[in-house]
Amino acid sequence: MVLLLGTKNIHKIREITEILSDVPGVKFLTWHERPFSDVREDGKTFEENARKKAREICAQTGLPVLAEDSGLEVYALGGAPGVRSARFAGAQKDDHANIAKLLDALRNISDRRARFRCVAVLVFPDGREFVSEGVLEGSIALAPAGSAGFGYDPVFIPDGYGQTLAELGPDVKNRISHRQRALEGIKAHLSF
Numbered sequence: 001m002v003l004l005l006g007t008k009n010i011h012k013i014r015e016i017t018e019i020l021s022d023v024p025g026v027k028f029l030t031w032h033e034r035p036f037s038d039v040r041e042d043g044k045t046f047e048e049n050a051r052k053k054a055r056e057i058c059a060q061t062g063l064p065v066l067a068e069d070s071g072l073e074v075y076a077l078g079g080a081p082g083v084r085s086a087r088f089a090g091a092q093k094d095d096h097a098n099i100a101k102l103l104d105a106l107r108n109i110s111d112r113r114a115r116f117r118c119v120a121v122l123v124f125p126d127g128r129e130f131v132s133e134g135v136l137e138g139s140i141a142l143a144p145a146g147s148a149g150f151g152y153d154p155v156f157i158p159d160g161y162g163q164t165l166a167e168l169g170p171d172v173k174n175r176i177s178h179r180q181r182a183l184e185g186i187k188a189h190l191s192f
Contacts, residue, residue, distance in 0.1 A: 003190065004029045006057045006067030008038070011150040012179075016066070019174050019183050023190045029063070036060050046070060046083060046119040047131060054123040062125055066186065070118035070178060072152045074102070074140060076111040085151070099144055099155055112140040116156065116178040120186050130189045134181025149173060 005013055008031050017028050036057045043049040046069040053067035071085030081088035081102070089097035106112060116136040123129050137159045144154035146166025153165035158176060165173050174180055 118178040132185025
């Protein structure tokens with residue numbers, strides 16, 4: 001089967017294809033091979049955004065589409081940055097600025113518990129839809145560390161580990177991440 005990945009984020013494309021590399025018979029296409037328009041992510045939840053992207057891109061292309069939306073939820077900040085994770089510090093989607101704003105917001109807060117959440121939605125042209133969610137619990141470090149990964153990986157320490165995701169690297173991240181957990185629930189719908 002041919003599956004179009006409903007994202008233009010190169011980091012997410014790499015992670016998704018690595019995580020799903022063990023699914024036989026699936027050929028992944030990206031926006032490079034099958035262009036599609038940007039979809040405005042204006043939903044109030046990760047699921048709303050992922051579903052909107054998958055449906056709109058499927059309608060544009062006539063192909064099965066896998067889309068996801070994910071982000072960081074910090075308990076002491078009432079779940080922020082949440083669905084606005086990529087734009088936490090502004091519309092320019094600057095990882096360094098987002099991390100700086102997050103660390104500043106947590107400067108005098110001892111409760112640094114947080115979680116990454118991901119909702120993946122698979123939509124077929126015949127109208128079938130499948131949704132799966134994944135969560136990775138952890139905490140926010142006092143300062144960034146590590147050079148692997150993207151987004152908030154340099155400040156997120158998964159429960160059970162003493163290093164940030166950016167220090168642990170892609171092999172560990174792709175085994176334990178919120179995205180991996182969400183995609184596990186989608187795999188069964190890709191096997192025919």
